[in-house]
Amino acid sequence: MFNRILVANRGEIAVRIIRACRELGIETVAVYSEADRDALHVQLADEAYCIGPTPSKQSYLHIPSIITVAALTGVDAIHPGYGFLAENSDFADVCEACGITFIGPSPRAIETMGDKSAARAAMRRAGVPTVPGSDGLVADANEAERIAEEIGYPVLIKATAGGGGKGIRVVHDRASLRQAFATAQHEAETAFGNPGVYIEKYIERMRHVEIQILADRHGNVIHLGERDCSVQRRLQKLVEEAPCPVLSEETRRRMGEAAVAAARAVDYVGAGTVEFIYSLDGSFYFMEMNTRIQVEHPVTEWVTGVDLVREQILAAAGYPLSIRQEDVVLRGHAIECRINAEDPDRNFMPCPGQITEYLPPGGIGVRVDSAAYPGYVVPPYYDSMIAKLIVWAPDRQQAIQRMLRALGEFRIEGVKTTIPFHMKLMQNERFQRGEVTTRFLEEHPL
Amino acid sequence: MFNRILVANRGEIAVRIIRACRELGIETVAVYSEADRDALHVQLADEAYCIGPTPSKQSYLHIPSIITVAALTGVDAIHPGYGFLAENSDFADVCEACGITFIGPSPRAIETMGDKSAARAAMRRAGVPTVPGSDGLVADANEAERIAEEIGYPVLIKATAGGGGKGIRVVHDRASLRQAFATAQHEAETAFGNPGVYIEKYIERMRHVEIQILADRHGNVIHLGERDCSVQRRLQKLVEEAPCPVLSEETRRRMGEAAVAAARAVDYVGAGTVEFIYSLDGSFYFMEMNTRIQVEHPVTEWVTGVDLVREQILAAAGYPLSIRQEDVVLRGHAIECRINAEDPDRNFMPCPGQITEYLPPGGIGVRVDSAAYPGYVVPPYYDSMIAKLIVWAPDRQQAIQRMLRALGEFRIEGVKTTIPFHMKLMQNERFQRGEVTTRFLEEHPL
Amino acid sequence: MLKIDDIRDLIRLLDESSLTELRIETEDMKLCLKKALTAPVTPPAAAAAAVAPPPAAAASFLPSPEAAAAPAADPAPPAGPAGPAPVQEANIHTITSPMVGTFYRAPSPDAPPYVDVGSRVTEKTVVCIVEAMKLMNEIEAECRGEIIEVLAENGQLVEYGQPLFRVRLG
């Protein structure tokens, strides 16, 4: 078992990992940028080291500094959290070379899934349904036009190096294809340093449904049901829930099996998420795989009773999974709201600043994952999430009522937050009926 | 359904009830004493009224004031919480007379279970095992001596009007019986206004195991497994857990059935608890029934997934229970620590005062029920509980590790608390092995 | 009335002192100066204390979902809880309610009120009735002087300790 883990992240996920380590009896080493001197993860860890100035590139993304601290503090493993270096295969490689376990899958798995067009190809070989589109990268506008005709408009042009909703363009007709193709290539080159793009059919009315998987080093791969993350704003998830309110038991099983096949295709180890497009006709297609723990993992934890970060650490240490597929039973309904320091009345403009008062909600069925405290200053340099509010109840309707109750209790003063937005959403009848697609907020502004 | 409920209590249980009401869409009316002007339950309720000065007798125990507010604010029902008026059958009577639903069982059920010797008799008739002892009240010292000889020393002399650990004397031999009997009668008269006492065999090495029951107005009575509350100090519970670490499935079933029989014997409605003495040989005996929601109810809520306060309110409103006996499935392990404003290093001396900093723990498997907030002043007039910290994990060992993690995170400054005591307890090997009787702390001071 | 120079002086004074707040109210002006606590943080104590004073603010520490959802649709809440009794001015006595109940100014609907502004009262003068549990509790002035203000409305629910009348002693 690991004696000591370096947490290469900040904010609530760093706190989440430190908690899991503490419960496992593992010491933690935190790293932080100059801006995060007073951060909760720094206070909670057994040791903490400042690794660089405020910009992420010189601190949380700066591999040499992180590896130096890891080596000098004698850690056995590094947990990358999400974002920053979590899906950086070079970093995983360097860890391996230094004899430090990277808590995540192999560099090769990260690389395959990070290259969107390579991932599509791998999935097709594994028999996982993918959206109709190009076989791989599209060489030029002529080929793009041919494929678009074949699969029918509207189509998406996607950067192979993109991800998280970035590097995507929608093309509705032939007239605009050539221009869009050229722009997309140029953008991909500029933004990701890789001009490769591919084409997919654009499924307009879809839900974002993803499957959580866990895999160990002994060949066990299981899935832990799905999360519905359809409530999005500009492709950023705002609310997630488990289970998906419209999935049939049969589709859940098939989607779960597809996710396991996807994970097996890249010899996956640890916690991962296979994201699917769920079309309203009941069909589903592979979208991408996130080779890390995800922001919304707590909703799965609550309905399955499985501690995903703990399993992730144990799997990295070579332990077999603590549960088998047949032991995974979903119980009740969980919802997560991301509470961001943003002003929902002003187009979700970020509102960093000092949290003068802070009192999280409590009581039955409420979980708060946060790195905030009274007096904490939300820095303007990183993401704006202050807290994740997760509730559980025996059914979805009760979970919504509970979320509303907990949102009403959540006291955050000093910065604007998305709490009022979430309260409106929870009271929205369409949301309550579960009638949501990824374009919900676009079509029905709250 | 009720439109509006008056919460006749203070502290965390008032907050608990307000939360349940809010999730059910029921308005709440809080009442408070002069000392509780700034209390959280006052802030959270839809309306709040000051009903009297600081002493409980003139406020939280003052029936006319509470009924006046209830009548004038037009509530449908009153929730008494625990303590104060929760087991006062006169209060339940008055509510009924005023056409206001008392959220609890009938006045007759409260009365029967409140009279310990009458309760013993009722339980015997219902076939529930009781501790060997007198058939009812013991008239004089001669009878006491005869019964003690019959059942064997040591014996307990108990005030029929006592409860919650008060009004009990242990007698180890014949020599001290007569004196003890006289003193006990006198004490009972003085403390409870009723000199009636009865005799029971004293079971020295016992665990305190209690069964949660729920009953509706349609004849449904179910049990929701047990709680082990053996960690006590001077008969006051400090830590509770579910399930009991040493109960066999068979004993659990028999104890559950006995609890259901006990509830049926008094036509019980609502949430109640049947407390048993669990002898280390596996036998168990009825101790008493608490005809109200209990402090430690959250551990049962977490392992069963049932919201007990919600069910209690729904049952009072005439709804059938939402679950059947066969749907009750225990999952994982839950532990509750009572965080009191007391100094464990100075014999648990109460430490009221201002909480200058307050940050409850969060993350996976942690629930906090509390009425505290940064700046809150713990008044010296009522009980010293600041918060209940409840954790859940798939098994007991992980739950203990999680409790330790959460206790370590819990930040309360300004007053001394029992957190250090709980941390020592969680690290105690006997406790970790589950080897605890009600005399544990006496025999093995931490 | 204060001039701009006076206010400038007051700001400087407050700034240089360890004080955090200064309020002045006169007939024609209100002035309130506040300072952030050392670090620009409101200590929780002060924040919590600030919750109590204004009447009806007691329920505002945490917004209720209903309140946030439908701020206007609240079905006529009764009078908010009484804040702490206002600071006693010299020579002025406030008669407060000794119990929670319904406040009546007269013994019956068509009778004249027990007292009104300008009425002289002695210790034993009945000034109103507070009805609780169908019992009519006659409230006595317990002081000697002249009623200068009636603070509660006929038929209103009054809390324990709620101010009912102001009396100029003498």
Add this chain to the structure above:
Amino acid sequence: MLKIDDIRDLIRLLDESSLTELRIETEDMKLCLKKALTAPVTPPAAAAAAVAPPPAAAASFLPSPEAAAAPAADPAPPAGPAGPAPVQEANIHTITSPMVGTFYRAPSPDAPPYVDVGSRVTEKTVVCIVEAMKLMNEIEAECRGEIIEVLAENGQLVEYGQPLFRVRLG
């Protein structure tokens, strides 16, 4: 009515007293002065900020179960994180570490240190090495003057921004 001078006096009086609040209400004016609770309440920000300065205190905001259980058994933690740079005295410059790594005072174990107390340095004088990722980074003084204090120990892990040397400029 109170004059500005009266108020000034009152502010001074309150300031010097142990009182925290002063209220005056007269017919034509209300005055309220408040003072922060001097010491007893540490505002959270200050508490959090207080975490950083003393080395090794970063983990002390919340006690770890281990720390509480076995306060003495902690296996030799490496040097704590550097607090914020100490207040700069006039004419004194502090050379801080531009990266996290191992601090070496000399180019090799048996070589003399680059600089010592009393050494004169110019902008380009190498004062030490910080090793990170097997790379030996020579750190230059970037100022002109005399070394008056060496703040880190040979072989120690130094953080980004950690003070290494104090230099009297000139």
